[in-house]
Amino acid sequence: MTTRVPRRRTETRRRLLDAALEVFAEEGFGRSTVEQVCERAGYTRGAFYSNFASLDELFLAMWEQRSATMIDGLRAAFDEAGAGEVTDVRSAVELLLPAIPVDDAWYRVSAEFTAHALRNPGLRRRMTAREDSIAEALMPFLEGLLTRIGRTVPDRAALGQALIAVHDGTTVQCLMEPGDPVVWQRRTELAVHVVTAYSAESRGA
Structure with missing residues (x-):
């Protein structure tokens, strides 16, 4: 029992x-x-x-569950990367980006909940903390790949926030035009530019 x-x-x-x-x-x-x-x-x-305790608590549990699934996907992509598979920032981004899902239903739900949380200071703080923890969980995989190509991340928090902004901003564009490959390619290009801007060549590399 x-x-x-x-x-x-x-x-x-x-x-x-x-x-x-x-x-x-x-x-x-x-x-x-x-x-x-x-x-x-x-x-x-x-x-x-x-x-x-409430629908708010249920949503936050749902977000926790989806975050864990995403981290598992990032870990699998990182672990399966061959020694010569990552040669520059673009290849690192192209390896990890597909593990961050673009999901229509989830975007609609999370966008509405975000608006709801903006009216509730307690929820806003919890969502901010959750986003920070997601970015923090992403960084070891990205930094691990960047290390292979002789780059380092001076400000992990800044890069994490920038990547969340890239994801949030391009997700709605991709969902509006899901069949347009150019839109998806721009998502990748923007991520490459952001990672390049927020990382630097390692000393002695």
């Missing part, structure tokens, strides 16, 4: 998170209710509140 309860709870949370993404994307975060999420997941309000 002691091993089955945690598994059941994990499954309940997973189904609630999956259902919430669908509901938020379809209805909009501000118009979604706990009842809608529960109905989509097939659970009662009791099951919801035994896992999350």
Whole structure:
């Protein structure tokens, strides 16, 4: 019994998170209710509140889950990179960038939640801290690749924030014109320019 309860709870949370993404994307975060999420997941309000205190908490858990998945993808791309695969900043960016997803449903949900958080100082602080932690988790992989080509990052925080800005800004453009390869190529080009601008040749390289 002691091993089955945690598994059941994990499954309940997973189904609630999956259902919430669908509901938020379809209805909009501000118009979604706990009842809608529960109905989509097939659970009662009791099951919801035994896992999350509110829809805000559920969103933040969803963001945590997606961030962990992204970091796993970055780690896999980094670990699989061959010795000669990264020869310059462009090749480093082209290796890691595909592991950072551009997702229509998630963008709609996260954009709405960001607007919601801007009206709530407590949520704003939590989102800022979460973005900082995501950028911090990304940096070891990028710095590891840059080290291979004799470059270093003088200001990790500045580069992390700049890359988040690149991702956020180009995501909406890519989603508006998903079939246009030029838009996607510009996303890559901008990332290359930013990484080049915020890194420098290592001394003695």
